[in-house]
Amino acid sequence: MGLSNLGIFHTIIGIVAIVAAVVAFVRNGKIDLSRVTGKIYFYFTVVTSLTALGLSHVKGVNPGHILALLVLILVSLAYYLYLKKKGNNKFRYLENFSLSFSFFLSMIPTVNETFNRIPVGHPLVHGPKDPLIGKTLLLLFVMLIVGSILQLRRQRKINKSL
Structure with a gap:
């Protein structure tokens, strides 16, 4: 696979974050920072994003670095809202989203790297512009939209009951 030690560490931590998020979505319909899965997602995503900044075949800032920074901003915002705006349930919409x-956003490089490396020796795709990557990301985007709508509706019910 040709991964550096940092790349191996980044991959393992990233897989843990993804698994935690999927478990959180299945169990709770959202990543909930008050639960263990949400905390694992948060901390492991921060580490994964920071280590992504040290991974690159190209010198300088690249799209992967920008995605990592955006993810860091988003999880930091969510964590801030979770800690500082506990009594205001209107902020849960933004936290959830x-x-x-x-x-x-984390899944964009994950899908690309995974499909370009697995199975070893005969990867599913040959390059980031392969239609399979685009179709997979489109499916994930549709899932984001549907999931966000469901989260919004669920949060609205929670807010009305309080």
């Missing part, structure tokens, strides 16, 4: 959108 920030975490879901950070997950979607």
Whole structure:
């Protein structure tokens, strides 16, 4: 696979973050920072994003670095809202969307790297412009939109009941 030690660490931490997010979505319909899965997602995503800044075949800033910074901003915003705006449930909409959108953005390089490397020796695609990557990301985007609408509706019910 040709991964550096940093690349291996980044991949393992990233997989843990993704698994935590998927478990959170299945169990709670959202990434909830008050639960263990949400905390794992948050901390492991921060580490994954920071290590992504040290990975590159190209000198200088590249799209992967920009995505990592956007993810860091989104999870930091969500964490801030979670800690500082506990009594104001209107901020839960933005918190939920920030975490879901950070997950979607994390999946862009994940899908690209995975499809370009797996299975070893015979990868599913040969390059980031392969239609399979585009179709997969489109499916994930549709899931983001549908999931965000469901989260919004669920949060609205929670807010009305309080």
